[in-house]
Amino acid sequence: MAKFNKKKSGDLPAISTASLPDIVFMLLFFFMVATTMRETTLKIENHLPYADQVEKLEKKDLVMYIYIGKPTEAFQNQFGKEARIQLNDKFADLVDIRSFVAAERASKREELIPLLTVALKVDEAANMGIVSDVKQELRKENALKINYTTRKGDISSNKGN
Numbered sequence: 001m002a003k004f005n006k007k008k009s010g011d012l013p014a015i016s017t018a019s020l021p022d023i024v025f026m027l028l029f030f031f032m033v034a035t036t037m038r039e040t041t042l043k044i045e046n047h048l049p050y051a052d053q054v055e056k057l058e059k060k061d062l063v064m065y066i067y068i069g070k071p072t073e074a075f076q077n078q079f080g081k082e083a084r085i086q087l088n089d090k091f092a093d094l095v096d097i098r099s100f101v102a103a104e105r106a107s108k109r110e111e112l113i114p115l116l117t118v119a120l121k122v123d124e125a126a127n128m129g130i131v132s133d134v135k136q137e138l139r140k141e142n143a144l145k146i147n148y149t150t151r152k153g154d155i156s157s158n159k160g161n
Contacts, residue, residue, distance in 0.1 A: 044069035044086050049124040051150035062115050063147070064104045066097070068130055069123030083126040085134065097137040117145045 046069050057063060067086040071079045075091075085092045087100045105113050118138055122131055138146065 040065065040067075040086075041089055042067065042072070042086070043075050043089075043091065044071055044084060045123055045125075046121055047124050048121065048149060048151045050153045052152075052154050054150055054152050057117065057119070057147065059115070062108070062112060063117050063119045064101065064143075065119050065121055065149075066100075066134060067121045068126050068134065070125070083123065083130050085130070094133055094137050097134060098141045101138065101141045101143045116143070117147050118143050119147045119149050121149045 070083050
């Protein structure tokens with residue numbers, strides 16, 4: 001009888017790397033599409049207050065953001081420790097709000113202008129006087145749809161944070 005010899009070599013065949021560039025480009029394309037870029041770099045401290053009844057804004061591209069709070073430590077030497085207004089990536093004064101709203105309106109199509117909303121992201125420690133002044137400037141520019149951005153939760157349950 002004939003004997004069959006088994007091959008005892010435990011070598012595995014080499015893995016083909018021909019499809020590796022395709023996989024790398026698919027991953028690169030996926031992350032390029034799925035990643036969103038940060039629109040604004042915050043230069044103020046912005047600890048939002050808590051609210052128990054909140055609604056989510058549907059169309060975020062129709063929202064203009066105004067940030068109010070004291071400058072971060074990096075900017076306190078230059079701008080002080082009092083609450084300041086930030087529009088996009090720069091500090092602003094009250095007189096700049098009207099031009100900011102006008103520029104945002106000009107960048108949108110005419111049929112979308114009535115749907116624009118101003119979202120106030122106000123630090124919980126900010127003085128209400130500056131918020132009232134901002135609202136007065138918004139009234140002068142006829143920007144009457146105002147939203148206060150908050151965190152969801154009850155104040156009493158988040159006292160330790």
